[in-house]
Amino acid sequence: MSYDRVTDLVTFYNVISELEARLGGRRTLTSAPEQGEPQWPARGIYFFFEPGETRSVSGSGDRVVRVASHSFAAGATSFWGGLLGSRGGPSGRGNHRASIFRELIGEALQRRRSGRSLASWGVGGSHQDAARRLGLDLEQVSAEEGALEVEVSDYIRQMPFLWLAAPPEPSPDGRRNYFERQSIALLSNLTGPADPPSAAWLGRFSGRERVRASGLWNNNHVQHPYADAFLAAFRAAAAAAGPGS
Numbered sequence: 001m002s003y004d005r006v007t008d009l010v011t012f013y014n015v016i017s018e019l020e021a022r023l024g025g026r027r028t029l030t031s032a033p034e035q036g037e038p039q040w041p042a043r044g045i046y047f048f049f050e051p052g053e054t055r056s057v058s059g060s061g062d063r064v065v066r067v068a069s070h071s072f073a074a075g076a077t078s079f080w081g082g083l084l085g086s087r088g089g090p091s092g093r094g095n096h097r098a099s100i101f102r103e104l105i106g107e108a109l110q111r112r113r114s115g116r117s118l119a120s121w122g123v124g125g126s127h128q129d130a131a132r133r134l135g136l137d138l139e140q141v142s143a144e145e146g147a148l149e150v151e152v153s154d155y156i157r158q159m160p161f162l163w164l165a166a167p168p169e170p171s172p173d174g175r176r177n178y179f180e181r182q183s184i185a186l187l188s189n190l191t192g193p194a195d196p197p198s199a200a201w202l203g204r205f206s207g208r209e210r211v212r213a214s215g216l217w218n219n220n221h222v223q224h225p226y227a228d229a230f231l232a233a234f235r236a237a238a239a240a241a242g243p244g245s
Helices: 006-023 079-087 100-114 127-133 138-156 176-189 210-214 232-239
Strands: 043-049 066-070 161-165
Touching: 006 043, 006 066, 006 161, 006 176, 043 100, 043 176, 066 176, 079 100, 079 161, 100 138, 161 232, 210 232
Parallel strands: none
Antiparallel strands: 043 066, 043 161
């Protein structure tokens, strides 16, 4: 692991700034066209920001609050398909059971409002399944979850993001989620000094200790060290990026 984490964070955000310039700026899921942008890659990594969340350790500017990618498994959804799952449908309804990002945001929104999350949130494979398991009224579960799903969509759609096309072999070990895992490890407040969340950050209401402690909307990889070789590979990939990469 690097001996100077803060310097590595500065380097990471310098690369993010260069990437933003190459891509022509950030996007939001409110402004994205219904079918996605035609120049978006088939697979990639997302870097989400959040209004009000800024850097304080590595310099100034907005801090990344979530790093993720769609699944790289055979037959998995596309880059846009992964974002669409986070955004929700045209009506605002979405499916938090198919998106951990939505599940985390919804839980925190509810806990901030009432001090607890919906009993059915995240339970089972559907709201019908949750109602049956918990012995709750199906109509009430559907209405409560539906209202919260719309609230989640509204929240996520306001979060700007950048992306990096996923190289075929981005690391010596050949695993294509390398940049995702390494970025999360570097940005996490669990493993060393990093840019902490603001006092008002919604994630402080998360029921997941790793989310609260890491300052990220991520539950995996937040306790892992990052590799010294990561930043050089990340800079090289970003240098080759463009809107159509």
